[in-house]
Amino acid sequence: MMLKTRTLPLLSLQPLKWDLGLPDSFEKTLIPKYPQFFQLVKASNGVSCLRLVKWCDEFAVSALQKSNEKKGCENEYVEFKRGQKALVFPMRFPRGYGAQKKVRAWMEEFHKLPYISPYVDCKNIDPNSDLMEKRVVGVLHEFLSLTIHKKTKRNYLRSLREELNLSHKFTRIFTRYPGIFYLSLKCKTTTVTLREGYQSGKLVDPHPIARHRDKFYHVMQTGLLYRAKGNLRSEEDVLMLDNVAKDEAGNVDSEEEVETSDEFCEDEVSETDEMSE
Template identity: 30%
Template sequence: MALIVFSPGNLHALSVRLRILGGSGAFQYGPFNCGMQRRWKKPVDSARTRLEGRTRDHRLDKLMVQLRNLRLALALRELISQQRNGYASLQLLSKWRHEVGLNIDIGAFLKKYPHVFQIYMHPVKRNHCCKITQKMADLIVEEDAVIRENEIDIVQCLKKLLMLSTNGTLNMHALWLVRRELGLPDDYRSSILPRCQHDLYLESPDTLSLVSRDEKLAVAKIEEWRKKEYTEKWLAESETKYAFPISFPTGFKIEKGFREKLKNWQRLPYTKPYEKNDSHPIHNVERLEKRIVGILHELLSLTVEKMIPLERLSHFRRVFAMEVNLRELLLKHPGIFYISTKGSAQTVILRESYNKGCLIEPNRVHDVRTKMLDLILSGCCNIGEPESAAWVAEEYDQGSCHELQNIMCHVDTENSILELETDSDSYRKRHITEELPCQHFCDSQENSE
């Protein structure tokens, strides 16, 4: 047995250790206090911890990052379009970058997307300016034209939303926040609502009301899926009558007893989204939650891209009778919904509508927005001097090739600046030996004339 000698040095060291442990609040267990009860701190289980520990879908997260860059580009385009001449200086855009949520330098962001933004030197003010490229401008016009053509579908979508509400009304501000998700034009209040007063009307400046219900529209998207599953796959009616399509992300861990709970939940009856439950109120918590899941499923099905920001979704909690913690409810059903935290916002995505990060059933509005996203993903690819020089000739047509030489147009083509020579002698010499961008200018002007 070891002999412990309590010398003055050992006692001093022991006292120092005790003071350190007592000052830090730590309580060390040893051979003399091992019989004392040790209380373990219970781990926190909340919606935030479950959101951080969920199984992530990397394809959907990557898509949300790409869509965020597209939203920032469209926000900058909106600011530029508000200017009188259709362009804005970089100094002015740098003051607005925080308003659109841009946390990097405005010049670095614009240089990343030369297919969307054109940077040039103003011929008079001699400062760097920015405008939207012709490709992006054409896509914006095409998107607006497609939305105008879908006026009938827009009216049906608004009627379905009003039928989902408890009292047949919607707040106009909440509707304005999700106008892009629903595919509404910015001027829908003055362009669409006055032409469909027999279906919708403004009860007040802030409230949109439904004139009468249309039972033909009171069919949820999930009910069409159940009918298809029942007729094509010959499944039992008990398995599909109240079921939802389930698809878990890759790597999802199925715990013990999870399959049995999911099977029982799929068979649980509930009040469908377009059915009113005023005469038969729901007292079962699980049935109430399943009804809310059905309403959220139908709301996401009415959107263009089958997704909606969680913050904007909360504006419909009271009008759709969803008085629960929506984030907790969505996290309880990872096979139906997915919450992506990428793109500086929490976005709810309908999982069944996507396969490998792509929308399974795209629509015309989504196709145009996909073309816009392609311009964002193109980056600096396929950007060369001939294309930039042709743009300079089209933008600043002074009537002669020599006048174009006097304008120093700085075009961002992979961090290079196109400089046009002003010396007429060197120009004639190079005009004989090699093909110059100026030759393209003259050819384009002769063809236009």
């Protein structure tokens, strides 16, 4: 629904299966169940694509809009819907960065700009304007909000750049707005994360799929430890199963930690972007 042609090549969607919680062979198992929404088509170059058949207004509401609506700020949200007020992105800056006066002034001006929903057509917006930049921030914010772990690899977004109406050097947005996004360069892989999705290295609102993945990881790790010791005792099995049962009763599992070091260099990341682009 965020794409300008409402059509996406399956090759661009395949790498995102894990991040979006899609099953293997989703084009054969999931899509045929919803013919009223999706259709598999062939592009002019013979590439298989997924096309949106029916537009639903109830789904064309961004995560930022939903969060502001749930906060109980009814008057503010009504003002936004009337075009009298702009929505503010939640921000959590690296230590010392957000305290700088020029950064605060810049962010205040940024927040005053109208919020452009990623589901709204943007063809009439000047591509070089500040308004378009805020729209790009909104698109990337919404995309990351839709992922299971609120993060994805930067290269996965490159294949969607044209369809999402992103600029050629859109990855610089991540370093220009470190209060919204966080870049991790671990293992020579650039991963972009939504800062508001994490607190103390854990997901703030874990998706059910994220909970199941964490339980599976715990079971596999525990089994490997016992096998290495050569003593897979029934007592420990029972204890492990009890812990999983407690998790299902509502305990929040520990999630994969996000690198929260603030010691990254914006210039260094920008140079990396230029080399890769």
